[in-house]
Amino acid sequence: MLGDSGDVDENQGTNAPRDPVGVTVSSFEAEFDYNSPTYLDMIDRSLLNLGNNVRLKRAIEKARRGEPVVIAFIGGSITHGAGAAPIHLQSYAYHSYEHFKKMFAPMDSDAVQLIKAGVGGTPSQLGVIRYERDVLRDGSVQPDIVIIEFAVNDADDETRGNCYESLVLKALASGNEPAVILLFSVFKNDWNLQDRLAPVGFHYDLPMVSMKDALVEQFQKTKDEGGVITKEQYFHDIYHPTNVGHRIMADALGNLFRVTDRTNLDQKEDELTDLPIIGNDYVNVKLLDRKNGEQIAQIESGSFCLIDTELQMTEMDDHDYGTPLFPNNWMYVPGETAGDKGFELHLRCSRLILIFKDSDSDKFGTAHIKVDGELVKEADPHQVNWTHCHAMLLFSNKEVGKHVIEIDMAPGQKDKQFTILGFGYVD
Template identity: 25%
Template sequence: MNKNIDCVNAISSSLYNVGNSLRLRRALGKKNVNLAFAGGSVTKGWDGKQYLEKNYTDHVAEFFRSEYPDKTFSVTNLSTESANSFIGLSITDKVITEADPDIVFIEYAVNNECGHDHIVSYESLVERILALPSEPAVVLIFLINKSLYTCQGYMKMIGSHYDLLSVSVADSIKQLLDEGFDWSVYSDDVIHPNTWGHRFIADCVTKALKEAADKTEDTEYVLPEALYSLDYADYHTFSTDDAMIRKKGFEEISCPEYGEYFNNGVRYTGTNDASVRFEGEFKTLFAAYVHDKTDRFSDADVMIDGEKKAVLQGRSIYGWGNVVLKNVFSFETRGRHSVELKVKDRKKDFILIEFGVS
């Protein structure tokens, strides 16, 4: 690493938008403050080899406790490996009410894609959290990988539209790289920050938090109309053990290896004519299932009202035995539909985690 590189300047330049600070100042005016972090493996604390003893979420919590020693800060980590904003919607639907957050940090810029569905899911997630009864402050964090991939373009626009504190670690890292910075100082692989990298992310976030907390002229926050679309803001999960889900040739399983938010599902048992069925009212259908780059998993057809609408790819070059949540099919309007899932290869495995509807 070039010793002449100015990390202090890079940290300062990470503040993309200070936003409206009213909700943040209200949150910090409470005696007990609930912090929530939503993101992927980085926010979970994975460095590519192991979970770090302290990741950036821990450093941010320590900053709050140091700055406001008379207050109590509790932390809920709503993150899981490979999560994007689709999975964020599922986790939010399950636990956000219980978490009752006062400040929510959202990080999905390296796991999201840049297509329409991911844009809609991201904005829907942001709006859903902003619309919570607790009226939490929302802080957006934008990361980047070694190949300079990031979805921060549309995320910045959403952050500006909703007037949110937005922190671009991606911009800071790109600035450092332009100055001769070695990526290996920040990360030991192509995406996951190491100990130094997590400290750097936290320094960017806490610098922005200080500036936002000092901004006192904001006296009102009004939730705006959608920028792109809020089609998924009412996302609702149907677990596979829900009474409305009818299963034939599938066994219920516990799968804690997929994280605390996806630790139950159903596994195909190889039975002829096996299927999973339900009827429900929705505009868009989602499915969460396990995929892998090997051929251990079969594909599965999804039938809606008797017509094949999609294929869930059990084998995917992007899979590593992890949970993926996909938009299966969207109708123009909301209506009642029948859904059936059928496994294609009887000699292979298939694990369905849940359905989702909006």
């Protein structure tokens, strides 16, 4: 996803009503009817697959008993809340969390915890690496429900669904057996990757919610013909929903919660014994960065010895402040370090993903990556041209072996900067 805006819609005038936190609300937003029969029909169409309900019903019953329940979201900028204002209170993730509390934990809503881990411009190729840190919080959190939203981000997934299915399986395999829900958002041009990713959900009989199924057909209709909302009303820009759009996404998830609650308990849960439909090669991927690198590998940082603090930020959970992503990094700045030696990593692994910083600054330049002495990739931080985290697959082998990874500035780029944010490796 190429944008990460959280600005208020341009059409919201200064005389429009304001919500309780003082954010301007458009007249359309204030008057939108979330209870009309046509709206409810649209929401019903979002339910792509009810799936096996054992895990989700378990979470619902925990909430009813007043026990702690964690509902977690991982995805791209739509999960981050882009297009919503304020982003921390109007995102679909926050609304869904509020829906779940009101439905099932009205007497003790404080027992329900929100984990929101959306990062703009990133595919499941990065999400599967972030899962342990950003969702499980390095083992300190065990979500009861995990919503995965990468349907409009995974065009940039070099593994073409392998990382997505690996992420799904990583979440499903957690010791506390969380309910895993697949959410398919959609772009303004009616595009997403549902055709590639939904078969994963059907394969494991997971609950799935599709905004494409709910919205696209009705976008073509007038109000008299059954149209509920136009593209201009639903989308903040060509990628992200407005406040109303985010609320519609949350209502679609709320509908899944409601239907699941009213459905008889399935006799048993499907066991994770089926062979993967795309691949599971990255289920055990781990993050390596400056924080833990010396414990895992031999690292010679060379002239990549500084730390970059100008990083992509994201509002996690219900926070109104940004959290810097991958702060434990290695940065090269010309003239700031003695010597001219590149970064060198010695690591035993079978698969390796480099995470580096994209930037719109002309101070940043291209780096060359060698694996075992052979030039394999060129990392250009201006390929997308805005500050965010870029995941690049360096190699994927069936067997574990010891590898030497060398990163240095490309010829003619020594006067430029480059930041290695970290690595995802499978050992």
